Amino acid sequence: MRKLAHIETIKDIQPIEGADMIVKATILGWDVVVKKDEFNIGDKCIYVEIDSLMKDIPCFEFLRTRNFKIKTAKLKGVVSYGIVFPLYLLKEEGVLEDGWVYNSEKNRIESILMNVDLVEDTDLTSIMGIVKYDLEEGESLQSAQNFRLNPKKSKFMNMIAYWKYKLRMFMKRFDNKSRGGEFPKKYGIKKSDEFRLQSLGQTHKDSFIGKSFTVLTKMDGSSMTLIKHNKEFVVCSRNLAIGENNDDRFWKAVHRYDLKNRMKMLGRNLAIQMELVGDKIQDNRYNIKGNEVRLFIAYDIDKKKYLSSKEMIDIANELGIPHVVVVDDNFIYSEDTTTEELVALATRKAVENPLVDEEGLVFVMNDNEHRVSFKVINPNYLLEKEAKENRGKKDKEKSKLKWQLPLPSAWRA
16 A cells, blocks of 8 residues: 655755745655745655545645645746645644544654554554545555544454454455456566655665666556466456456457467466557547557566566567567666656657657666666656646536526526
């Protein structure tokens, strides 16, 4: 489950040219615009990531025009990723879920069930009742929520409910349905996902120094996983296994490229992950007729290892399917490589449609069977997405207003 709100440290604060009331703070590797003089370097804070949906309570009233959503914003030329709150926010009414209390003297949040120390990286997502508003395919608001305390019940009953929740989450790992159900994890391949560079700690980034990476384009579509294991053939979306259905768009793609037969002909147990793009998918940003796939991951089930980017391309050629564009097959991450440099590299127009922004880039370490990788999202893509959502909201409001206008007198009965 993604951490949407967590305790972090203000790493740096820089002035913003032409701004008197705001400054740029650095949290992890993210730039966030904050009020001037509200924070100092070294302060602990609550960092809430983009894609978070806050509660409709008085202290978040300033977010009402955004429907309480935390989004990417651009202020005085600075792209701000998320929002930062001081710890005293936890004292405000309604911020914490029922049953939790902020103890500022002990620097922790307390409940009948457990106490949570407010140290760096502490997850506050469920304690603050924050959910992800931009759900992935196959997710529901219920499945995206974490455990919730019931203050009306005893500690013993809450403990039972808590461990039931933990057991349910654990058992999901062993859901091996190949005809629908949860994404099957028994084959070793994980759901397609990458860590954002800005979320990685400095120690992690230091481990990249001197290593070679293949840089791939990140496409905006629907994630699709195919698994061929002995006589089994499983088709999955981002979160779910999908029973065979000729009307399903993922299965239509399988039939279009004859992938069930072609994967069997390879004579190996293999899982591949692709982006499904085209009509009726993310507004078809690449202007593709019909639906197509772009391979970006190949996994050898028997050897329990991810194939290299070169091997992935070989697999794509054998299967007769296109793969994502390779921007650079030997990018060296040096001591001088900065987050700003990589964000600038990812700020580009899409290779497959120069009229729109590329979603971003994925960096995959070469010669590492465990697939060490990270992604860098194009800030212009995020801002474009935000602007589009705002236009859609305004169009709905105009449409609603149109039908609320008084009818002409000739229409009145």
